[in-house]
Amino acid sequence: MIDINLIRNNKELVKENIKKKFQYEKLQLVDKVEELDISYRTLKTALDDLRSKRNKISNEIGILMREGKKEEGLSKREEVNFINQEIKNNEDKEIELQNQIKDIMMLIPNIIDDSVPIGKDDSENVEIEKFGEPFVPDYEIPYHADICEALNGLDKESAGRTSGNGFYYLMGDVARLHSAMLSYARDFMINKGFTYCIPPFMIRSDVVNGVMSFAEMDAMMYKIENEDLYLIGTSEHSMIGRFKGQLIKEEELPIALTSYSPCFRKEVGAHGIEERGLYRVHQFEKQEMIVLCKPEEAMDWYNKMWSYTVEFFRSLDIPVRTLECCSGDLADLKVKSCDVEAWSPRQQKYFEVGSCSTLGDAQARRLSIRAKGEKGNYLVSTLNNTVLATPRGLIAFLENNYQKDGSIKIPKVLQPYMGGLEVIKLNKD
């Protein structure tokens, strides 16, 4: 959500930005919202005048009453009643205009950073940098679900019976590996100076509405029956929601938090749920990082944040690359975003394991998250990034640490979290 002043003062910039995102159908919204804004302000001024008059006369009535001039006071009531009627007749219009403006403003995309490559859709995203050699061993890497099953580490069949498609039981060393990776990710971020946080896994509808549109909510969020509660799709929801409507002391910035949570997603439509694997599931777990900072520090943080994820995966011997979202693929709230993708030696391509975004002040404007500065209050910048989402991270790990004999090598950094285990061996009966 951009500042409406930008439309008042620099409409062309807003339109140019929309063109860069190939959302030509939204160009007319800019003119429309400009018109609505003028109508709204005109009406507001008129209504405010009436309100002012009402307040003044009501006050006079008060004085008259106190002085005991009852008659005079009573006669003034009529006048106020008339004004009140007038206000009432237009109040709905005022609210409606306000809502219309807000609805349109929600649709107008955030101004993207100059550095964002121009492109229509995800096919035009740009690889920025590779980290580590995308290695293809001279032996076959099995499908990740097969690797897990060979290690007696996965039971999707039972999960299907208890919970349906898109759920899973992780078992034994594979389950332990999953937890170990998350614990390691947590400590990794703590060592980077982030504060560890376990947020609520359910949030109220007003918080949900603050962080996503109704359509998005419907496609993603599980609702608890008979409660005003939703299961979070990512801890970003509860982490950013935490600051909704808050005025933060400037000296508390930057706020850098790393949160753990399970994540629940309906995954309606889109790509659907995979039959066999763990790539797209209804339930996963994630170590996340979020930052709230001064606007001028946002780009520094952005670069730091994605590089932490790269460093994390590299420490587990997983080759990764960063892929920058082009203008057309960038969500409307975002200023700049990149995916961190892990190498799949089986498919011999990279696949998404995380996503780093700076939203500028758009999210803060929507949720009213401000800082109290010396020169006045301002909206903070918000950023978020995945440290590790797993089982997806687990897939990357298994494929890249798979050895010819079917065993899984555990890198040094992870061994303490695996009780010193150096390799997960195939247990053949």
Add this chain to the structure above:
RNA sequence: GGAGCAGUACUCAAGAGGCCGAAGAGGCGCCCCUGCUAAGGGUGUAGACUGGGAAACUGGUGCGAGAGUUCGAAUCUCUCCUGCUCCGCCA
């Protein structure tokens, strides 16, 4: 889940239908006094969101949220949320 109490600006806090955008204090600015240490006194200032205006300034909204009563609500009524205390239940 039940009972009682509460929610006022960055913080604490007064206010109990009109004179309340809301005393007072902390805070912040300036000045003074004092020297044995995070002290005292004076004085000024601000306070959230938003409309108009080049500005000076001037309107509106806003006292947990929403609705209502009233000419007029921080103040009265209803619903909800949150916190505290007690009871119940339970990892």
